[in-house]
Structures are given as C-alpha cells and as structure tokens.
Amino acid sequence: MTRSRDEVIRSRRPATAVVAAVVALTCAGAASPAQAGPADVLPPAGFVMFRSEEPTVVSYLWAGASGFRWEPRDAVNTGTWVDYPGFVPPAHAGPDLLATGTDVVSTWDEGAQVTQRHRSTGVQATVTIPAGQTYRTASGWSVLTQDVSGTPHVLRAAANGSTTDLPVTGLPAGAVPTGYLPGGSVRRAALVYTLDGTTSVGLVDLSDGTFRTYVTGVAADPPVRFNDRWLVADWRYIPVDAAPGTQPTQMLHWGAEMVAVVGDQLLTGNQPLQGGTKPALMARSLTTGETSTVLADSSGGMAPTPDGGALATAGTSNVDWNIYRITPTAAGGTATRKAAPAPPERERVEGLAMAGGELFLDGRQNRGHRISSFALDASGSPVGPQAPRSPVLADVACLPGDTACPQLEALGDGSVAVLSTDPLGHENVLRTGLDTGSSPSVDTGDSGGRIAGGTGRYVLYNGGTPGVQQVEDFPRGATSGKTALSRTRTTAALWGQVLWTPGSTKGSITGHDLKTGRTTTTVTTGARCVPTDIQAVDSRLYWSCGPSGPAGVYDRAAKRDIRVPAGPSPARLGDGFLVRENRTTHQLLLTDVHTGTAKTRVVAVLPTTDLNTGASNGRWAVDRFGGQIAYLGRYDQVWIVPSRVPTSPLAQMEAQVPSPSGIGRSTPWSPVWQLNKPSTWTLTLATPSGKVVRTLTGASTGAAVRPAWDGTVVGGGTAASGRYTWKLTARPRDGQGRNLTLTGTTTLG
Numbered sequence: 119m120t121r122s123r124d125e126v127i128r129s130r131r132p133a134t135a136v137v138a139a140v141v142a143l144t145c146a147g148a149a150s151p152a153q154a155g156p157a158d159v160l161p162p163a164g165f166v167m168f169r170s171e172e173p174t175v176v177s178y179l180w181a182g183a184s185g186f187r188w189e190p191r192d193a194v195n196t197g198t199w200v201d202y203p204g205f206v207p208p209a210h211a212g213p214d215l216l217a218t219g220t221d222v223v224s225t226w227d228e229g230a231q232v233t234q235r236h237r238s239t240g241v242q243a244t245v246t247i248p249a250g251q252t253y254r255t256a257s258g259w260s261v262l263t264q265d266v267s268g269t270p271h272v273l274r275a276a277a278n279g280s281t282t283d284l285p286v287t288g289l290p291a292g293a294v295p296t297g298y299l300p301g302g303s304v305r306r307a308a309l310v311y312t313l314d315g316t317t318s319v320g321l322v323d324l325s326d327g328t329f330r331t332y333v334t335g336v337a338a339d340p341p342v343r344f345n346d347r348w349l350v351a352d353w354r355y356i357p358v359d360a361a362p363g364t365q366p367t368q369m370l371h372w373g374a375e376m377v378a379v380v381g382d383q384l385l386t387g388n389q390p391l392q393g394g395t396k397p398a399l400m401a402r403s404l405t406t407g408e409t410s411t412v413l414a415d416s417s418g419g420m421a422p423t424p425d426g427g428a429l430a431t432a433g434t435s436n437v438d439w440n441i442y443r444i445t446p447t448a449a450g451g452t453a454t455r456k457a458a459p460a461p462p463e464r465e466r467v468e469g470l471a472m473a474g475g476e477l478f479l480d481g482r483q484n485r486g487h488r489i490s491s492f493a494l495d496a497s498g499s500p501v502g503p504q505a506p507r508s509p510v511l512a513d514v515a516c517l518p519g520d521t522a523c524p525q526l527e528a529l530g531d532g533s534v535a536v537l538s539t540d541p542l543g544h545e546n547v548l549r550t551g552l553d554t555g556s557s558p559s560v561d562t563g564d565s566g567g568r569i570a571g572g573t574g575r576y577v578l579y580n581g582g583t584p585g586v587q588q589v590e591d592f593p594r595g596a597t598s599g600k601t602a603l604s605r606t607r608t609t610a611a612l613w614g615q616v617l618w619t620p621g622s623t624k625g626s627i628t629g630h631d632l633k634t635g636r637t638t639t640t641v642t643t644g645a646r647c648v649p650t651d652i653q654a655v656d657s658r659l660y661w662s663c664g665p666s667g668p669a670g671v672y673d674r675a676a677k678r679d680i681r682v683p684a685g686p687s688p689a690r691l692g693d694g695f696l697v698r699e700n701r702t703t704h705q706l707l708l709t710d711v712h713t714g715t716a717k718t719r720v721v722a723v724l725p726t727t728d729l730n731t732g733a734s735n736g737r738w739a740v741d742r743f744g745g746q747i748a749y750l751g752r753y754d755q756v757w758i759v760p761s762r763v764p765t766s767p768l769a770q771m772e773a774q775v776p777s778p779s780g781i782g783r784s785t786p787w788s789p790v791w792q793l794n795k796p797s798t799w800t801l802t803l804a805t806p807s808g809k810v811v812r813t814l815t816g817a818s819t820g821a822a823v824r825p826a827w828d829g830t831v832v833g834g835g836t837a838a839s840g841r842y843t844w845k846l847t848a849r850p851r852d853g854q855g856r857n858l859t860l861t862g863t864t865t866l867g
Contacts, residue, residue: 160721162757163498163746168479168490169462171506173439176419176431176460183220183425184238188441190463200458202443207238212259213274216325219258219304220425226253232261234275243275248283258304258424260324270295270309272327284327293318296338302345302378302426306358310340319351321358332356333366345379345426345446348404355384355404369402377430378422379404381446385412385428387420399430399444401452412452413442419460429457436462437503462504467754472741473528474820475796475851477748478507478551479756480524480536486510489526489534489550496852498746498760508550509557512538525569527577530743530771531792531822533592535577537569547577549592549599552819560590560599571612571653573742574772574792574822576602576632578612589617589632594774594790602632613654614771614792620648627652627659627672643672643679653691655742656766656794658711660691671696671711680711683718690740693795694763697740697747699724706738706749710763721759722749743795743821744852767855768848769794775844777865781837786826789844791860793821797848801825804843811837823848829866839867 175191185201211218218236225233232245232253247253251263251271261273270286289295290313297310306321309329317338320331336352343350347358353376354366374389383401391397397417402409416432419441423429426446433439443457468487469480477492477500489508492500527535533551538559540546545565550557566582577590577599587607592599603617611618616638621628625645629638643649647663654660662669662684669684671691682689682696689698694712699705706722724737738749745761775789801814801823811831818824823846829837841863848858 160759160762162722162759163494164500165751165755165757166477166479166492166500166504167753167755168465168467168481169436169504170465171436171483171488172463173418173431173433173436174460174463176429176441178419178421178429180223181421181423181429182222182237186423186429186441186457188419188429188458188460190460198458200441202457205238211236211239211241212277213243214277216258216260216305219260220423222258222304224256224261226256228253232256232273234259244279245273245275246281247273248281254298255300255307257300257307257324260304260307262298262307262322264295264298268294270298270322270329272322272324286322286327286329288329289320290331297342299342300424301343302380302422302424302428304424305346306344308342308344308349308351310336310342312338319349321349330362332358332360341376343376343379343384343422345381345422347382347450348379348384350376350379350384350404374400375420377420378428378444380426380428380444380452382450383412383446383452385420385430385444385452387430388417399432403450405450412444413454416442431460433460464754467750467756469524469526470739470748470750470756471526471528471534472739472744472746472748473530474532474743474818474822475741475746476528476532476820477739477746477756477758478526478528478534479504480526484510486512487524489536491551494744494746494758498758500758506554507532507534508536509554511536511548511550511557527569527572528739528741528820529572529574529577530794530820531574531790532819532824535569535572537567537579539565545579545582547579547590547599549577556597558592558596558598560588560592560601562586562588562590562601570610573612573614574790575774576612576615578610578617580607591632594776594788609650609652611652611654611659613656616654618652618654618659620652624648627661639674641672641674643670645670645679651689653689655691655693656769658691658694660689660696662689671716673711673714676714678714680714680716682709682711682716683707690738692740692742692747692761692763693745693765695745695761697721697738699738706747706759708747708761708763710761712763721747721761722757724749725752765795765850765852765854768797768850768858770858770860773860775862775864779867780839781827781829781866783828786828787864787866788824788826789864791823791846791848793818793823793848793858795821796851797821797823797858798851799823799825799846799848801827801847802845803827803837804845806841806843808843811842817851818848837866841865 179187179197184205187197187199189197221237223235230247234243245261251265254262263271272284274282293311293313295311299308317336318334322329332349333351340352353371356366374386377385377387382405387399398411399413399416401412413432418431420430428444439460440456441458442454465481471478475494480489490504491507493502495501525537536548538546545562546559548557548559564581568580570578570580575592579588589603590599591602615632616629621640625643628640649661650664651662657675659672665686670679670681672679687699696709704724705720708721709718747759772792781787797818803812804810814825846860
C-alpha cells in the first residue's frame, strides 16, 4: 500500500526574537520579590488539542487479511494497528501458496532486499533483487522489478533461501512499462505501458509471469482497479476471464474516484457534491449496471485491500468518524463492518484565551478559521468535548512583525472579542462566542490597532492612529455593537463597567463609570511615575512604569500597594496573581500577591522555539475570572496549569436588567448579571406581596448569569403585567467564598 504524509505542522509566523530576561524590581524602598527556580514547577491539570471539524483524512500504511495499519494525515512516524476480530490464520503460509499473500507485510530496504513477513502466522522470507534490476512494487509474496532493458520480472523467495526470477512474457515488442500497480488480488498485478504513443493496461499473472493486455487507448496516468474477476482502467471495465479480443465497456463516472473492485461491484467515492447531496461510497454492478450506496456519509481515506475488499471512512461527524471494512459476498455484492474509530485530526492553534473556566482556541476550520472552546472544571481539568463557539470567520490580516495575531480577548461572559479587517482595510472589533450563527461588530474607522482589554459587554480598542482610543459596547441581545466612548488614548483597563486610566497626578489611577460617565474613585500607588500599563481584576489594579521602572499591584480592598517584578516582557493580571514570561529562560513566572506580599514561582517552562505567537493570548493566557493559566506546548498541546491562588469572593461587575413591554417563549425576559467568576445560580421571581411565581436555576455562561423567563408561572398560566421582585443567589463553582445575593425589581408591560 502507498501512503502520503503532510509536512510537520509549522507556524506561519516567524519565531519571535528572544528579549532580555525578567529583571528584579530595583525601585528604592521596595523589597525584591522572591525569585523562582525550576523545582517550583507544579504539574498541569491536563491538556487539550485543537481538532479539525473536518473528518479525519486516513492514510493506510498496510492492509491485509488479518487487519490493517493506518495513521491520520497529521501524524509523524506513527501508525495504529487494527486486528480483525475472529480472524483464523491459515494452517500453512509461504511463497509456495500465493493465496496466503493477502496477509504479507513487505519491507523494501531501498537496496537489494525485500523482507516479507506473514503477519498472522509469523512466516518470514527474503527476496534478493538481482543486480541490474530495480524494485517497482510488491503484491503478496511477489516482488515486481524491471531490468535495464525494460523487461519486468516477478521475484519470489524459494524454500532454500534463494530467489526465483520469472521474466514477464507477453508484453508487446517495444512496449515501455510506466506503472506497476497492486490491487485487490495477490495472484495478479496491473501493468501500464506505452507503445507508439498509446497507453494500455494489462495484468501480469504472478504465478507464471505471463502478461495480457486488456484495455488500450487510456489516459497517460489512468486510474486502475482490479480483483480476480474484473479489471477497470480509465473507467472501462472487462472481465478477467474474457475471451481474447473482447472489448471493454465504457462507463460514466461524474468526477468520482475509483476506490476498489469488490466482488462484481466497482466502488466509487469522493464525488463532487451538488444541490445538497451528501458524500457516500457508491457501488456500481459490473454485471447489471445498477448502483447502490455502500456507506452513507463517507469521504476521504479509501483504498483497496489485497484480499479483494476495501477500506473506507464514514460517519455523521468528525467525532463519530470510523474506518469500515468492505468485503465481497458470495453473490458478488458487498458487506460492510465497522473496523476502528478514527479520532479527529489535530489543527494548529493560532490563538488562545481563557475566561470563566473556559479555554478558547482559534485555528483553521472549513476554509476559514473558527473559535472553539473547552470547558474546565474548578481545578482546571478539561471536561467535555471541543465545542464550536463562532461562525467560520475570514482569515485575519496580520500586521508585519505582529507577534499576537489573531488578537483574542475572552470577556468572561462566554464571548470573545476578535480584531478583524474588512475589505476596505478598516478594523472591526467583532464579538463572538455566544452562538455559532452571529458575530456583531463595530467598525472602528481605523487600522493597525489592537484590542487592549475588555470584560462582558465592553471592549477597549487602541487605534493605529496616534491618540485614538474607543470603548466598544455590545449590550445584551444587540445584533451590532456601538462605540460607547471615544477619547484621547492613554494606558487604560476595563473591568465591568469601569474604565481605569492614569490620574491627574503621578502614581494615581482613576476609575470612570461607563454608564454614568462619573469618576468612581482614585487610588494612589505611591510611585513617582505615570503608569504605562494598567490592568484590572476584581479589587486589584496592576500598574507598571515600563521595563526599567517600578511595577506593582494595588489592592483596593486592603488599600495597599504590593511591588512586583518589572521587565521587558508583557505581564497579565489574574485573580490574586500576576503572570509574566521570561523570554530568555522560557519560564512562565507567577507572582502571588493575595497575601499582601509578592512571591514568585515557575508554573511552566515553555518550548524554546515559538510555536505560535510570542506573547500573552498567543503563547499563553490567564483566566482573569478564575485561577488557571494555559500555554501552548509542543505538538499543539495546550496545557492548563492551576494558579493555586485562592480566588476572590463572588461579586457583581455589571448588570443588564430590562423591564420589557411583554414576554413570551419567543421573547423571554433575559437579564444578564456579569460576575467575577463562574457560579451556579437560583433566580426567584415574586409579586410585590412576596408570592413566588417562578424559580429558575442554572449555571453561568463563563462568569455571566443568563436566565430566560418566558412569563409562565407556578401552576400554569402567564404572568400578568406589573412589577415583580427578583432575587438572584449565586454559588461559587470553585467552592471558594460566600454566596452572592442580589435583589431588584422589573416591570412587565
């Protein structure tokens, strides 16, 4: 059997240059945080791999009567053996009995020897290729070669260890062999030759080396399939026992591929699909001309087997994709049986992000790219299968030298912000992830910019034009976004509905409420500089004054500033910790600040060669709404590491609680409470007198509570117009901290 292999998956981006190591803080009066060593690395919680949504393309490395060996397209020197259940090895096997060759594994050393092993009995033989002959192919116990004069030979191992040599006879004088093809028989092999500009196909009888031409005037490289009953060449077929002079019969093929001849049936597959048709492995009777379906939903890897059967893949989806064995029946038909599952193929990860116990991966899918997710439990272990979370999106246009493209920002409510470019070159902030059918966007009117942060409904965009900064708003239920705020660009951070920017004095940071437009609070870090980076998570603010300046995490709840390592590498704030990559040692460093002091340790050692991008949300990501870190390892494995830092108590970041004019099954009341970490929740609705009319329960989407009330009430019926009180009780999914209770009212009608 022949096979093909794709190149080892490589990134389409050049490796990012190594930059200076993370340096210790040298600000006067600040204690240097503890430095980390490799011994501090903790084991990951698990890993995931981004899988193709397309069915696995299978390559067959070997096929025989007892089983087969296969590998997926993206495999590297691997192979899975499959044994057919109930197979009984023959009592005798060897080169003296050609029929037993259906279970022979032949290995050519690309020199003068072919090693043969009968897989089910263990019988071995060696064929030595004589000087002046060149290996062409092997079929069962037979090896076909060609000498310097162009004459084909059939070689076989003899009982005394020597090699018998049968020159092929019957080939027309002047014929030039161009192809040697094994097929669905170990008693015959196909030979393609040219003579006077015409290409013809015939079969070699491997028992005695005699050749007979069956089909002439075919294409230069014709498709050929055969068994011991039929030869099909270039869509012309003829019985193997036909009388000399019999002309082959022409058939229509409609662009399908010839797979194998099984019994009296020509199997075809991978045909062009039109008008909503689905892929299928089809059979055409070579005796009656009737067609039938052998395997529905079949495409991709298909091949004949030397015992007169075939292998093909079929299934309803990429996670239910299987290899089937097709065998002939006594009546000349076909029988199918599932032989082995074929797991989805690996795809290259082009971007990653985390939020609210979800890991989001971006990569190639269906002629574009798509964001998919994996759910994680409270410890960071993956639970459940890969799930698509966006439509198929157009390819992202990356800026030259961009080391974080595509740009992803997980927003903590089950959605992801993506920066894309329209045909006019304008950048759009696109929000997707809540379903696979929509992706509302905002045209920024700029280009060359970056997503600088975001949570829930709000996304912070820094334009490529100097001075441009926008906050894009994607409210609940909106089919498109809008620009909520345009301002002169400064360093900034978003958490909930608060935008944090440098204050009016050095070392100060001010919060602005996006809904009211008011300044909420101003904190003073004590640093004598204007921050060049600000990040916000819960009650903590990370600030940095550049690679050589001081950096710290200000805890607003405790009203204290904790100095942390600074350096040239980008940092990412989590819930009670900070993560930075040392681009010299390739260590991922976590600085724990939840106790009020900074303690740094190594949480992972990244591959020394960039496998994708060179920064946060490309090579690694932090869940700001939980306690996990993810990083891209070798072979596109994305590893998840728990921070082991206690999370903050449940808190509300932002809420959208409408008072609708009416509700029903098609238009339910759908409030959103954006929390700071995942939860399970109970929502009760009651009349002003306290009578409970409905209780809803569920689990958060990311860290957002998204109930839907269609107006039905306890005992049946529909809620009347008027005011209702609601009470939301959220319980932390990680079991850390107290429950959160929120109350309020809504008016119907």
